[in-house]
Amino acid sequence: MPRRNQPRKPVRRSDDGGTGGLFGNALAREEAGPAGYDDERYLVRRIPGARATKTYRCPGCDQEVRPGVAHVVAWPVDAGGADDRRHWHTGCWAGRRTRGLTRRWS
Known part of the structure; x- marks a missing residue:
């Protein structure tokens, strides 16, 4: 199959009514x-x-997000720096509204 020479346009999807936005190319x-x-x-x-x-620490469960595991990266809209990003297990992010953080955001 031939390779695409032009980048694909991102598809905006929202499961919970959120609005899409771009961070770099992702x-x-x-x-x-x-x-x-x-x-x-x-x-x-x-x-x-x-x-x-890489291995990260999930703030939702305080367990490791190991390499090769699909996960979610979240950061505050107003901060948006690399130091403010946190890597969550997909399930922990999905249940974030029913439980508090186990790891303090610094």
Whole structure:
């Protein structure tokens, strides 16, 4: 199959009514924050397992997000720096509204 010479255009999808936005070349969308941070908006990007190459600590369960595991990266809309991004297990991010953070955001 021939290779595409032009980049694909991102498809904006939102499961929960959030608005889409771009962070670099990757698709990110805006969503409500975890419990206790409900009034804040976060940009969220899904990371497929094939692109997950490092180990991170999930703030939702305080367990490791291992390399090769698909997960979610979330950061506050107003901050948006690399130091503010947090890597969550997909299930932990999905249940963020029913439980608080186990790991303090610094």
